[in-house]
Amino acid sequence: MYVAGTDVDEAVATCLSVVGVTSAVGVVTHAHGGRVRRHSGAPAGAHTGGLAGGDVPDVVLAPW
Structure with a gap:
């Protein structure tokens, strides 16, 4: 979705919904x-x- 021209928030929401x-x-x-x-x-x-997710740096989760 992100490649299709949508912004990141909309692409993530669409992907998670699917x-x-x-x-x-x-x-x-x-x-x-x-x-x-x-x-x-x-x-x-x-x-x-859930416990491990809080320890992952933001740069790893969203490198762009």
């Missing part, structure tokens, strides 16, 4: 098929990612 919807559809599809372990690693991964 990824979020795609992920939600995938989780629901796999859950209905019985291939999702709901209590295994998701809480630990989300917690670790």
Whole structure:
């Protein structure tokens, strides 16, 4: 999206929306098929990612 001429904020919001919807559809599809372990690693991964995200410098997150 950023290459298509939109500004960074709009491109990020659009990308996150598309990824979020795609992920939600995938989780629901796999859950209905019985291939999702709901209590295994998701809480630990989300917690670790949240803690690590605060330590990443801004220059790494947005180098432009």
